[in-house]
Amino acid sequence: MEIKTRFAPSPTGYLHVGGARTALYSWLYARHNNGKFVLRIEDTDRERSTQPAIDAIIESMKWTGLNWDEGPYYQTKRFDRYNQVIDELLEKGLAYKCYCSKERLDEVREEQQRQGIKPRYDGHCRDEDPSKHSPDEPYCIRFKNPTSGKVGFDDQIRGHIEFDNAELDDLVIRRTDGTPTYNFCVVIDDWDMGITHVIRGEDHINNTPRQINIYKALGAPVPVFAHVSMILGDDGTKLSKRHGAVSVMQYRDDGYLPEALMNYLVRLGWGHGNQEIFSIEEMINYFALENVSKSASAFSTDKLKWMNQHYIKTLPAERVAEELVWQMDNLGIDYSKGPKLADVVNAQKERCKTLKEMAENSVYFYQEYTDYEPKAAKKWFKENSAEALERSLEKLKNLPEWKLEPIEEAFKSVATDMDVGLGKVGMPLRLAITGLGVSPEMGITMELVGRERCIARIEKTIKYLKEKAASQTNA
CATH class of the missing domain: 1.10.8 (Helicase, Ruva Protein; domain 3)
Incomplete structure (x- = not known):
């Protein structure tokens, strides 16, 4: 059997870290088993689904390297298929027309709540003869859920989970406007696309028994399910923007490497011994659903930043x-x-x-700075700074080659000639070249900035220091 997983986001917003981790786990499971990974856009919610959100999801998947083998499929382009299956269920008596008005459903729900009963559809139209109603009377289609027995599944992360069928109502599978509903579309898609393993967030656990009953009614194979725990903030509360729950592309914008983000996300709930740093090849090689934790994970921006710096230094x-x-x-x-x-x-x-x-x-x-960093200029521009820069300029102009070692030898020799500490030469030079008080080593910095730019900036700074000294003398 070929393993086939899918990532199926709803484009009602951007892809966040929770969804990205789910996509990563699904992708890794497929790759580990030499299977296929499908991208499906579940856009049945036409009011909330947007093209910018779809574009952002696809851009995020590409940026993170989660390449798909099939898709992207769009549910809105498959309505004919869904409606065909719904009509077949109607013919077989496995679904029925429900004419209940919104007002009646509200009354039933309110009465159930008064009685302390779990709100659900009461089956009013389940065995009703549709011929009693006029052809133009609005109706939806409901699936005939079994009324007795249990429905269970062996979750690959959480173990066996079971529900009483009596607790599940008859799910609407086609709305009064003729559009099929999410829980039904998912089943048909997974069946048609040959999905063998469904890895998704724990918020879908309650959907699973309803979907399993639809699979069984259709005679379709039931996929293996694995429900991933949620990600919390580092304070134990639901992940929000203040914890870093921003769109995946915001991490790109904030300067994170996709390798670092993926490595960090894979460790939020999965591990292989005490290893922290994983290449993509290692993730694929080691990944197993039985090593995914049932417990929620805490998101730490500081840990992500540490990992990002590691990748900046080692890639x-x-x-x-x-x-x-x-x-x-x-x-x-x-x-x-x-x-x-x-x-x-x-x-x-x-x-x-x-x-x-x-x-x-x-x-x-690459471009000229406009001002010297005030704090650094106050500390390092002293009386002899102009002289140190003039002596450095003379030596630098005469260098046969503009390379790190001769550049460093030049300004170090100035410090020796002036009998001062290296900082009294190097720091004014750093300010002259970069405008900043902090930079890489001066030899490296100056080599990269280039001879012409360095000389011009040193001359500009010498002029600035002399004019400043003259104005202070005249004052």
């Missing part, structure tokens, strides 16, 4: 640079005129936790 610089491109474009930086982005990654990777931070701290490699 090939060329790979990190591919993701850095988006950040540079977002800042409007023309990175074609300056050092290679991979070289910037190598220079900055030890000091940046996100690519957004890396991009913001690398602007000076």
Whole structure:
């Protein structure tokens, strides 16, 4: 049997971390078993489903590397198929027309609540003769759920789960406007698409017995189910925006690598020994549903940030640079005129936790800064700073090659000649070259900024310091 899983989001909003983890687990299970992974867009809720949400879901799947083998399928394009099966169920007496008005259903529900009974449809039209009603009278179609016995399944994460059929009402499978409903469409889709394993959030557990009864009525194979626990905030409450429950693409925007996000999400409820860092190949090799926890997991932005920094430091610089491109474009930086982005990654990777931070701290490699960082300028621009820069400039201009080692030797020799600490030369130089008080090592920084830019910026800073000194003297 070929293993086949699916990820089936509803496009009523963007893809969040909970959905991304579910997609990842489904994808990994298929890949581990040399099976297939299907992407299906469950857009039956026409009022709330939007094209921007669909686009964002697909973009998120592509960015995270969760490539699908089939799809994306859209439920709204399969209505003829659903209605065909519904008509067959009607003919076989496994479904029926329900003419109950909204007002009647509300009254029944209110009475059940007064009596302390679980609200559900009372079966009023279940055995009624449809000929009693006029052809133009509105009706929906309900599935005839078994009224006795139990329906159960062996959840691959939670063990055996069982429900009394008497607790389940007759599910609406086609609305009065003629559109089929979610719980029915899911069954037909999984049947038609040959889905063998359904991995989804625990909020779907109550849907599962209803869907199993429909599978059985159709004579369709029932897939294996695995319901994943929810993700909580690190304070134990429901995950929200303040915990980091933002759309997956927001993590791209905030400077996270997809490798880091996927590694972090796979560990939210699954593990392999004490290992923390997993390559995609290792995830595929080790993943097993029996190792997925039943307990809720806590989302920690700090842990994700730590993992992101690990990947920035350890992935090939060329790979990190591919993701850095988006950040540079977002800042409007023309990175074609300056050092290679991979070289910037190598220079900055030890000091940046996100690519957004890396991009913001690398602007000076490609364009001129406008001001010196005030706090650093106050601390490091002293009386002899202009002299230190002038001496450095003289030595730097005469360098035969613009490389890290000769650059460092040049300004270190200035500190020796002036009999001052290296910081009194290096820090004014750093401010002159970058405008900032913090940067990678000066030799690396200056090599990447380039000879012409460095010389021009040092000359500009010398002029600034002399004009400042003159104005203070005249005052």
